[in-house]
Amino acid sequence: MTQPSPIPWHQKAYVCVHIFEDTRPVLLVSRNGGAWSLLCGHGHDDIMLGAKVVGIGHILDRDPTILPLLDLPAGWEAERETPTGDWVRRPPPESESLPPEAVAVNESVKIRFTLEKDEDGYPPFTSERLWARKLGEDLYEIDNIPFFVRDLSLGDRVSAEAAEAGVFVFRGMGERSSNSTIRVFVIREEVRPTLFGEIEKSGAEYELGAVPDMVAINIPVNSDVAGLLRYLDQASREKSLEYEEAAPRYALPVN
Numbered sequence: 001m002t003q004p005s006p007i008p009w010h011q012k013a014y015v016c017v018h019i020f021e022d023t024r025p026v027l028l029v030s031r032n033g034g035a036w037s038l039l040c041g042h043g044h045d046d047i048m049l050g051a052k053v054v055g056i057g058h059i060l061d062r063d064p065t066i067l068p069l070l071d072l073p074a075g076w077e078a079e080r081e082t083p084t085g086d087w088v089r090r091p092p093p094e095s096e097s098l099p100p101e102a103v104a105v106n107e108s109v110k111i112r113f114t115l116e117k118d119e120d121g122y123p124p125f126t127s128e129r130l131w132a133r134k135l136g137e138d139l140y141e142i143d144n145i146p147f148f149v150r151d152l153s154l155g156d157r158v159s160a161e162a163a164e165a166g167v168f169v170f171r172g173m174g175e176r177s178s179n180s181t182i183r184v185f186v187i188r189e190e191v192r193p194t195l196f197g198e199i200e201k202s203g204a205e206y207e208l209g210a211v212p213d214m215v216a217i218n219i220p221v222n223s224d225v226a227g228l229l230r231y232l233d234q235a236s237r238e239k240s241l242e243y244e245e246a247a248p249r250y251a252l253p254v255n
């Protein structure tokens with residue numbers, strides 16, 4: 001690093017366990033309360049329970065794409081969707097509690113869904129935050145492919161309400177879309193090109209999240225779901241991946 005930074009290299013920063021262990025990229029930088037927090041951004045609410053303190057320089061050495069944020073003012077946040085994506089800066093919320101009425105129709109908010117763990121402790125998070133678009137009153141349409149919430153798909157309508165500042169929480173299901181959701185856990189990295197090709201060929205779409213080995217697939221009603229499932233089935237028998245039909249709404253032809 002030849003460029004001098006405006007903050008000392010040993011400046012204390014809070015990181016979640018995933019950043020500490022270098023198992024996930026930094027997707028959220030928060031100056032909430034003035035402190036520096038570098039987080040994976042994947043919606044764990046118990047973040048500070050597992051928080052570690054490191055010198056910020058260690059993380060910047062590892063990931064120089066955080067350097068442009070060193071002028072982030074206290075109270076601000078910056079977030080990016082992927083490790084190579086553009087940082088989006090957000091000023092501190094104007095009031096302590098943001099009423100739902102403050103969000104205009106068609107604006108996007110993040111809605112927090114509480115996750116229930118199964119007997120194996122899966123999923124490894126207490127909540128998942130998903131983008132949603134306001135339709136009216138307290139009605140929102142899901143704008144992400146869910147990675148963990150069960151029986152939820154892109155385009156589903158949900159009710160939500162403002163909790164603390166800027167955070168909306170899921171209250172109930174509204175009308176479900178005709179989209180189905182499948183999640184894939186990549187076991188052999190080299191399967192990715194074929195997997196992505198098969199998804200696109202079937203007419204489905206996918207999202208990659210902060211969990212590096214997961215792929216969330218959205219399957220619109222007119223996709224070749226039978227063909228996609230055939231591929232997934234074969235690839236899982238070859239131990240290249242595992243998959244979960246998280247919100248299956250397709251009717252498969254009987255044959």
Ligand SMILES: [Zn+2]
Binds near residue numbers: 019039040
């Ligand atoms: Zn994390």
